Amino acid sequence: MSPAPDAARREAEHNLDVMKRMRLAEKAILARAPEHDLEPDLDRIAAVMELLGDPQRSYPVIHLTGTNGKTSTTRIIESVLLEMGLKTGRFTSPHLHTIRERIALSGQPISPEKFLAAYEDVLPFIEMVDARSATEGGPRMTFFEVLVAVAYAAFADAPVDVAIVEVGMGGGWDATNVADGTVSVVTPIAMDHQHFLGNDVTEIAAEKAGIIKSGSLAVVGVQEPEVAQVLAHRASEVGARISFEGNDFGLLTRDLAVGGQQLSIRGLGGDYDDLFLPLHGAHQAHNTVVALAAVEAFLGGGEQRLDPEVVRAGLAAVASPGRLEIVRRSPTVIVDAAHNTAGALALRNALEDSFNFARIVGVVAILKDKPATEMLEILEPVLDHVVVTRTTSPRAMRPEDLGELAADIFGEDRVTVIHELPDALDVAAGLADEGGGVSGGVLATGSVTTAAEVRMLLGATEV
Template sequence: MPPAPDAAQREAARTLEVLKRMRLAEEAILARAPEHDLQPSLDRIQAVMELLGDPQRTFPVIHLTGTNGKTSTTRIIDSLLRELGLKTGRFTSPHLHSMRERIALSGVSISAEQFLDAYDEVLPFVEMVDARSVAEGGPLMTYFEVLVAIAYAAFADAPVDVAVVEVGLGGSWDATNVADGSVAVVTPIALDHQHFLGHDVESIATEKSGIIKPDSLVVAGIQEPEVAQILAERAGEVGARIAFEDTEFGLLTREVAVGGQQLSVRGLAGEYDELMLPLHGAHQAHNTVLALAAVEAFLGGGEQRLDPDLVRAGLATAASPGRLEVVRRSPTVLVDAAHNPAGALALRDALEDSFTFARIIGVIAILKDKDATEMLEILEPVLDHVVVSRTTSPRAMRPEELGDLAIEIFGEDRVTVVADLPDALDVAAGLADEGGLGGGVLATGSVTTAAEVRMLLGVSEV
């Protein structure tokens, strides 16, 4: 008889089986309509939630929408809540490397085993709703809808004390909106995803205001006047209280520091000074202001000051991978997930504010449904040269097309077109070194660009 497997062998076999099951689950989820293929209805996700017993109603929710800064603000809120002793669930999108990153329990990406447990729990009900929808001439549940169901089931199973949930797209029709946030957070609203959300900020703001629920407390970042009016009107309609940055709370002082910045903040319930934030750029300072107000709103209705030492500790561990992140030295390589003009503007300002490169080379890869021309125009003053390329995304703009746009803005002598991203990164590093010490590389244009450059340089932690 062959010898019985020892414990190590049994564990290795179990791990292999989990990885195999995880791969099959990911393939099945990815086979569904992608998240940029919006199906504007909550009917399917609501049906699944009801069949599951509405797990999203078993824990309080802080719900975030806006155009830029959502993921960073979500992660900062999560970090603060954990430092204050709460068990958290965090849902963000899109991911950089693995769909499991989107679902975090107490700050850690959900394990494959936990993901599969939740997936196995929701799958029979997803299949029931799929069958019903198809019979009525409707679509299958989307990739994003299934992930939302998995997240809410996992949070209930954990269980968590609070879930911090970032919308995928919009607000009213976003699948996450089957939950009712006791606190709604609205980061600055600008133009993006116009083909789904509307072609002006008023339409986009109206869609995003749908996460504001009755009796909730809303904290809103600095907004255009017409956007602020729409948010205030929505809050009034449903009986929510709303507080705006620069009115009820705000940034008092900000100083660039080694490894980040030092802040003083006026919250809803008091002031906090000597806050060290290990993230770069004024936009991250404002994300922090919003996050702190959201936590005050959640824990004390905006009327109870938090322990300043715990706030300092929570911010000291805040991280936002892929957001003006240093992923290599010699030359320094930064990655940033800016994918629209507002994001590009925040990136440009942060570069000017926090970094002093003698020469900086951009590696630019943008998706074809984005406003590439405006993004390039915004970044032109801070980039000495751009290496235009593409990611592996099927939505990526062709390098030749993007290169033509870049030449119109930068001039032919400041643009190099390289078909493949790995080669583009090598070319950019060489160009950065040409001026001697002090050169740097910035890879940006989409979340996929940031993710693929991170992977190429051996960085996969989130």
């Protein structure tokens, strides 16, 4: 056999082996307690990190919490830092299509080979901690804790110049919080995950404030006054500097533009004009304001203006898959991962602000533990018709139950119940064209899973 075919055969065998090992690793990780059934305790993840030599302390971290906007803000920070020539690590959750999306190196999902290398490095220590926990009557490490360990190890191995890390839930006891952020970012806080975080915004804020560490710089988006007070108290308590949107930095102007919006921003270190952001909605403008302040805080302690041309290039390259994302034309299909009331409100405002459909039909699938009634009430004014359905998630609400809620809000003549998501998408496309022609649109929303599955059905699998 000639050398070239032999090399091709070995490469094919290697790729098959990697794919097989990746499937086995993912199956093993998914067999652990899921992220919505977490264990609010840092002991296990801290033990694994210590056994590994605390890799999360080998690079600076920008740490993000909040209720909505975390992933988009993380991606915006990453894009600007990449434009500045830094090697970045990004950790976000949940994922749309593959578990590897959660761990990105310099803007790209971690490769299967690098994921496996990090996973196989940390697995013996995870198993040691699992065994120790079992002897004390405790649980194994969760799905999310394992992914945090893999991410922090992969970032150290790369190595990265900076890691931009989004919490999974909360802050203080979130597994990501074994790292100490040089910059702590808090996007707007609202009600969500009350069974874990608390029953009012001040309780939730107190938990999320746990990512603000001694000597760090905290960059805070627009908050309710009582939330701002909690965050300011935490900063004072631990000796961190804190800056608030609307006081220390903010949005100067915002104008709609083809494919996005044009912004002028007052940062911590100076003003930035003529910024094009290829994302829709006022909430994304505010995410950008916070992201830019976070980059200023990281690179110059908030005291230096960044190169405006670099900022412009970094923002122009931003993408946020599954967030007001157009995934098809004729009719236009938009996916949005709104999964709580704050997300639904931001979505409604963005639809009213940035789109001009003659008719818009919603494809809505919501998880059982989410505030479906409130979300539907928020979206009702901007949807001419709603097709309720379900995703493949075991947590999905039954279409019949969601349909009853929707009928009470929209009226029965504006609601269609379809059991399978692909069929629901087809029905919605037909309804959007009905009377609306080319100016009709479809909005698929209600959960991250809804956005992900519609993206996949329409062939949009790149992130």
